[in-house]
Amino acid sequence: MSDKQRVSRRQFLNYTLTGVGGFMAAGMLAPMVRFAIDPVLKPSAAGDFQSVASVDEITNEPQRFEWIVEQVDGWYESEVQKTAWVYRTEDDEIVALSPICTHLGCTVDWASQEEYPDQFYCPCHAGRYTKDGVNVPGTPPTAPLPLFDHKVEEGMLYLGQEQDR
Amino acid sequence: MQWTRKDLSLYIKEKEYIDTLIIPLIPFNPASDSNVTKEAFQRELNQLFTHLLEKEYRGRIIVSPEYDYITGSNETEVHRINQWVERFQSQPLSHVFLFTFDPKWKKWEQALKGQLLWVPSMNERDLHSSETKSFVKEQVSQISELIKAYW
Numbered sequence A: 001m002s003d004k005q006r007v008s009r010r011q012f013l014n015y016t017l018t019g020v021g022g023f024m025a026a027g028m029l030a031p032m033v034r035f036a037i038d039p040v041l042k043p044s045a046a047g048d049f050q051s052v053a054s055v056d057e058i059t060n061e062p063q064r065f066e067w068i069v070e071q072v073d074g075w076y077e078s079e080v081q082k083t084a085w086v087y088r089t090e091d092d093e094i095v096a097l098s099p100i101c102t103h104l105g106c107t108v109d110w111a112s113q114e115e116y117p118d119q120f121y122c123p124c125h126a127g128r129y130t131k132d133g134v135n136v137p138g139t140p141p142t143a144p145l146p147l148f149d150h151k152v153e154e155g156m157l158y159l160g161q162e163q164d165r
Numbered sequence B: 001m002q003w004t005r006k007d008l009s010l011y012i013k014e015k016e017y018i019d020t021l022i023i024p025l026i027p028f029n030p031a032s033d034s035n036v037t038k039e040a041f042q043r044e045l046n047q048l049f050t051h052l053l054e055k056e057y058r059g060r061i062i063v064s065p066e067y068d069y070i071t072g073s074n075e076t077e078v079h080r081i082n083q084w085v086e087r088f089q090s091q092p093l094s095h096v097f098l099f100t101f102d103p104k105w106k107k108w109e110q111a112l113k114g115q116l117l118w119v120p121s122m123n124e125r126d127l128h129s130s131e132t133k134s135f136v137k138e139q140v141s142q143i144s145e146l147i148k149a150y151w
């Protein structure tokens, strides 16, 4: 019994000391850390457009295009591969859809299911979307696929941020 | 999903949709100069594969913390791996895959409670070259076909 008490007193002291040390360290580090991270916190990447494809490659059939963006995610800066399903509508409008299923985030495919040749299909839980990216009622997703901001300059398609709908 | 606070709190809420787990099995021998770089390369490659699978199927697959062991100790590790697998299965995660480049597991495949996914490794090279990338992508899509066959 007394043995146990002694152990717990020692543990208590240990915790307390670690706590104090921790506070001191945090106090010393905080100003330096803020200084070091500050520049990347500026909203630099937001709203940037990336060239993704030449406009003549875009057909009425959705195609998958990939590009790389720099992403700052809290502590890390990394290169992230982005993907979009891109096609031209009957009215010659360019549509660029995010392939990320709005249910739990798997990547959707175009026309990968024989029964649904003109829909996007999610392999994870059979979620479906019509060609305009709107979720099919009765399947797990509850929102349409996000649309990428886009612009065309000198024959190239540029994509920006994805916008939830 | 990754083994992070954010992803796992979503998992707890959406359990009924997430039934698949990948455990990366990674051998290393820090005492062997002739193998350390090769094994480190295989570890990077393993991380790359699981990352790509996770990215594509994150709504249904969780990637577990990696299982590291000393090269060649496969037989003695079987029991501990099975303990991991049983714990995960009790969640329930009904499809547990053991993903590795270590060919020695083939011999113990029957004793393992998870489904062994052994892929032959490649020689050490730059993981960022476009040639490697397309090779890796091709392999990853084959592995995902295999996983989907269990769904």
Ligand code: FES
Binding pocket: A101, A102, A103, A104, A105, A106, A122, A123, A124, A125, A126, A127, A128, A140, A141, B017, B059
């Ligand atoms: S993640 Fe797409 S249907 Fe569930």
